[in-house]
Amino acid sequence: xxxxxxxxxxxxxxxxxxxxYAITGGFAVTIWGKPRYxxxxxxxxxxxxxxxxxxxxxxxxxxxxxxxxEDMIREALMYHGEFNFIHSDTGLKVxxxxxxxxxxxxxxxxxxxxRKMFHRTIPFVSPEDLILSKLMWSKESxxxxxxxxxxxxxxNPNMALDxxxxxxxxxxxxxxxxxxxxxxxxxxxx
Numbered sequence: 001x002x003x004x005x006x007x008x009x010x011x012x013x014x015x016x017x018x019x020x021y022a023i024t025g026g027f028a029v030t031i032w033g034k035p036r037y038x039x040x041x042x043x044x045x046x047x048x049x050x051x052x053x054x055x056x057x058x059x060x061x062x063x064x065x066x067x068x069x070e071d072m073i074r075e076a077l078m079y080h081g082e083f084n085f086i087h088s089d090t091g092l093k094v095x096x097x098x099x100x101x102x103x104x105x106x107x108x109x110x111x112x113x114x115r116k117m118f119h120r121t122i123p124f125v126s127p128e129d130l131i132l133s134k135l136m137w138s139k140e141s142x143x144x145x146x147x148x149x150x151x152x153x154x155x156n157p158n159m160a161l162d163x164x165x166x167x168x169x170x171x172x173x174x175x176x177x178x179x180x181x182x183x184x185x186x187x188x189x190x
Contacts, residue, residue, distance in 0.1 A: 020046040022112035032127040033152030135175035
């Protein structure tokens with residue numbers, strides 16, 4: 001199994017269970033910016049208690065030697081945290097981030113963009129919301145990888161970003177200075 005096949009499997013499971021979701025992280029960077037290798041899949045989800053058992057069952061049925069923990073899913077739902085699926089034979093990992101009901105998370109899910117991949121329609125976070133997520137992750141971790149991913153999206157000549165939306169939410173998330181610095185770095189590269 002490769003990352004693309006796993007993405008399709010995960011997407012089909014979430015669609016079958018009617019769990020709202022969107023792909024984010026490295027796979028979304030590949031869609032909105034410069035393609036890069038990623039061995040994990042990041043997914044934001046809106047879940048309810050009724051989804052826990054069916055989701056765990058379907059994840060465990062993907063293949064032999066996989067890891068998914070029903071208790072971890074339950075805890076992630078309770079605390080709006082993260083749970084994982086691991087495909088042991090390949091080392092591929094899916095990180096599921098359970099969204100809370102904060103206004104931005106609702107907007108982010110509503111703004112997801114459907115993209116055709118491998119003859120499937122898969123929702124991805126919008127390029128603006130990918131940038132905003134990466135800004136927040138960068139603020140928490142000070143990771144240079146996040147900044148490079150953001151610049152990759154900003155450099156995309158085919159991308160018409162909604163700068164008003166982007167700056168408004170960056171201001172609310174206290175990441176506007178970081179965003180403006182990255183925009184300026186990309187501008188100076190030209």
